[in-house]
Structures are given as C-alpha cells and as structure tokens.
Amino acid sequence: MKTAEEAELCFPQLLNSSCKKTRLLPSVSLVFHLTLSSISLLTVFLNLLVIISICHFKKLHSPTNILLLSLAVSDCMVGFLISFQIVLIDGCWYLGDIMCAVYFILDYVITTVSIGTMVLISVDRYIAICYPLHYPSKVTEERAKMCVSVFWMCSILYHCVLLRDNLQHPGRYNSCSGECLVFLDYIGGVFDLLSSFICPVTLIILLYVRVFVVVVSQARAMQSRVAAAALQGSVKITAKKSEMKAAIILGVVVVVFLICTCPYFCATLIAEDAAVSSSSVVFLLFYFNSTLNPLIYALFYPWFRKSVKLILTLQILKPESCDIVMV
Template sequence: MKDSEEAELCFPQHLNASCSKTMHPPSVSLLIYIALSFISFLTVTLNLLVIISISHFKRLHSPTNILLLSLAVSDCLVGFLISFQIVLTDGCWYLGDIMCAIYFILDYIITTASIGTMVLISVDRYVAICYPLHYSSKVTTERAKMCVSLCWMIAFLCHSLLLKDSLQKPGRYNSCFGECVVVLDYVGGIVDLLLSFIGPVSAILILYVRVFVVVVSQARAMQSHVAAVSLQGSVKITVKKSEMKAAVTLGVVVVVFLMCTCPYFCVILMAEDAAVSASSVTFLLFYFNSTLNPLIYALFYPWFRKSVKLILTLQILKSDSSDAFVM
C-alpha cells in the first residue's frame, strides 16, 4: 500500500511536500504524449518552412514578408515550448524551479511578440488596402525590420519586469514539490492583459473593420464598372480581388486568434489572482494558435507552395536558387 501511495507522488522522497501525480490510464497518457509531440513537430516544421522560404529567396524580401518572418520565428519557438508540456503529461514538473521561471518568461515574451507581430501585419494590410498610393513610401523593408525589433524588445522588457520576482525567487508560489506556477500581482495582471490581449485584439478589430468597409465600397464600385473592358478597368478589378483576399485572410486570423486565446484570458480574469500553471489546458490552446498561423498566413500565398516545393526537392542547394522566381 505504501509503494502504491508513493508511486502517485511526483517526488516520493518528499512524502509530505510532494505534489501528487495526475494518474491517467496508459492508453490516455500515450495519446497525450503522441498528440503533444505531433503538435510540437508540426508547429516547428511549418514555421521553419516559412523561415527558410523568406530568408532564402531574395524576391520574398518585402516588408510584409519581414513581418511574416518574425511571426514564423516566434511561432517556431512556441513549438519548442510545447515540448515542455510533454514533461507535464503526469502533472509533475521535474526540471526545477529556476527552469520553471525561465520557461514562463520565455513563454510570455515569445507569445507576446507573436501577437504583436500579428498587429503589425494588420497595420501593413490596412495601409496597403486603404492607402495604396502611399504604401510603397510609408511601408519599407527597413521600417518593417525596425518595427519587428521594437516589438521583440517591448515584449522582452515588459515581461522581464512583470515576472522578475519569479526569477529572483523561483518556486515561491509553488504549493508542493513538482508544481510550476507563477503569479502576477494585480497591476502586473492588468498590464499583461492590456499588452497581450485587449490592446492587440482591439487594434486588429478596428483595422479589420476599416479594411472591410473599404473593400465593400470598392466591390460596389467594381460592380458598377463590371462591363468595362478597358485596360484600366481590368487593373482595378485585379487590385480589388487581391484586397478582398487580404480582408478574408485577416478575418480568418481574427477568428482563430480569438478562439485560441479567449479561453486562456477568461481563466485569468475569473481567477482570484493571476496564478498560471504550466499544465493548464488553456495554455495548450494558446500554443495551438502558433500551429495555425503559418497555415493561415503562408498557405494563402502561392509563393509559399512554390518555395516549399523547391525546399523539399533540395533545389535550394543550387548556387542560384536564391534568385528563383517564386512569386
């Protein structure tokens, strides 16, 4: 009986202080392990394809793709973070309190940078659709790189400050050995909520509504000129189709983003304090958004399918492959 009780503890040597394991049937534990491993592998692989494509092919070095590259980097790192959840299959954290604190800080920084990049992409599409004549002068590759750098710097500085207590005194909020928990104070929780959810969602929704209004007005104008056969009319129709596609893509992003992140932030809002456990199911759903991002952003573009084909067939190993026409 004693052996059975000890087997249910994360650290049997700490009988009265150890957390209890989450006991699953072997088949369930195996299913969880396989599912998490697959999601982690898929997230890393898809985002690596985006990273290699944009980095390697010179024709893809545009402001919009610089933003996509930042998103892919953050989401690829999230794929590696998912592997930590595999350790928590039985509900126990075996990597120590310091690694727990580092894990959470990295998690907050990376996911916030990912969300921030989504806002930048929305701004990019807003300017391209609503102010097309000024787009090339206002949105440049250098400015895109600067905005991406600021996004990562802000995410790093803010969450390093918000979680500095957990790093200075790791494990201070754990109720037992084998637990991985961090706590944000009231002000820190509000700041994180504004920075990681309310602010980005508000910005994306406002920009999308504006884009939608412009696209609808232009679609009506296009219908009134549908019988025109001049070259100018053909160009207008082509532009409007691309704008509509951008609006639809952005709409999908908004819906998926809300579906993946709202449960996590609802749990935070309903909790008495801002305590977050590394084993939370809402964390996994939050992570899964990073798996979907490359599918939503990259697979909507023909250049991605062409570049993936060149990557998988090892054509990128050729000396002149970086100049390949993939647009």
C-alpha cells in the same frame, strides 16, 4: 520497490516535501502525450518551412512577409514550448526552479509577440487598403524589420521586469517540490491583461472592421468599372485585387487567431489560480493556432506551396536559387 504512496509523488526521495502526481488513466495520459508531441513536431516543422521560405527567396522580402516571418518565429518557438507542457502532464516539474521561471517568461513573451504581430499585420493591411497611395512610401521593408525588432526587444524587457521577482527568487512561491508557479501581483496582472490581450485584440478588431468595409466598397466600385476599364485601368484594378486578396487571407489568419486564443484567455480569467491545465481543450486550442497559420498560407498562398516544393526537393541548395521568382 516503491510503495503506493511513493509512486504518487514527483520526487519519492523527498517524501515530506514532494508534490503529488496528477492521477490520469494510462490511456488518457498516452493520448495527451501523443497529441502534444504531434502538435509540437508539426508546429516546428511547418513554421520552419515559412521561415526558410521568406529568408531564402529574395522575391519574398516584402514588408507584409517580414511580419509573417516574425509570426512564424514566435509560432515555431511555441512548438518548442509545447515540449515543456508534455513534462507537466502528470503535474510534476522536473527541470528545476530556474527553468520554470525561464519557461514562463518565454511563454509570456511569445504570446505577447504573437498578439503584437497580429496588430502590426492589421495596421499593414489597414494602410494598404485604406491609404494605397501612401503605402509604398510609408510601409517599407526596413521599417517593418525595425518595428518587429523593437517589438521583440520591448516584449522581452517588459516581461523580465514584470516577472523579475520570480527570476530573482526562483521557486519562492512553490508549495512543494515538483511544482512550477510564477507570481504576478494583482496590479501587474491587470496591466498585463490590458496591454497584452484586451487592448491589442480590440485594436485588431477595429482595424479589420474598417479594412473590410473599405474592401467591400472597393469591390463594388471595381465591378461597376471592369467592363469600361482601359489597359492602364486594368493594371490598377489587378493591383487593387491583389491587395484585397492579401487583406482577406490575413483576415482569415487574424480570425483563426482570435478563435483559438480568446477561449484560453477567458478560461484564465475565470480560473481562480490564473492557470489552465495543459490537458484542457482551450489550452490545446491555444497552442494549435501556431500549427494552423502555415496551413492557411499553404491553402491560400501559391508562393508558399512553390517554396515548400523547392525546399523539400532540396532545390534551394542550387546556386542562385534565392533569385527564383515565386509569384
């Protein structure tokens, strides 16, 4: 039978070198396990629906939806990463030092890709609203795919280089067995904060401020011309309304993203050890953003609701279902 001291250790067989477990009431531990497990499953399920929808239905293959696909892939991976945080609830890491390093690199990469995709979405809406005549020629499906692919590859390479010491010497900075830490020097940390959060968020805010200034001015101009619009003019106005609606919907996605992520990064800056507990509210809010994005699509996008219905009823298995008109 284990002694009281052994019961508090991550690895009782390593009595002198094992880390101690975080003491949590059984009820509190159960709540955190259930909450994280629910968020994880829901995040993976909802984002898989987005991924299947955009990949399967040809009518959804647009530059904007390619960016939403990239965001859904990163959000889906967040759902899988939450399962690692469930392991860490008691403060112990049981998966080894190499998996610890891989986990942190994936976490850094996915976070950076999510923020970078938000920047690309902001740029997409900026061009569509502010330069509508140039949008079809400047923003194409192939260019969107290229931008997304390059960004994913650069993000993976960048963080592998930034955290290379942790990959070369896994577990080097752990003070005891059962701990999962990565080391990032001061200069690297400041550069990563600037390149992965402060600069992208600043750019997102500036672009969307400009977008909504133009949206408001266009809305007022359209209202004054609606009564006298001819048939051809009505088509143009409808097209403009469609672009404006897309800008507003994606603006909601961006605002929700900032609300969910900013508290986490602020808490990380304030924390002396640059770490935020997996049981903290800001941490749960940070990961819950990946669950919210598909819910926003379901609320505002008719094509997503229709595609979900087709997926859940297995109608996508029918021949030529990929050619169904979604809008």
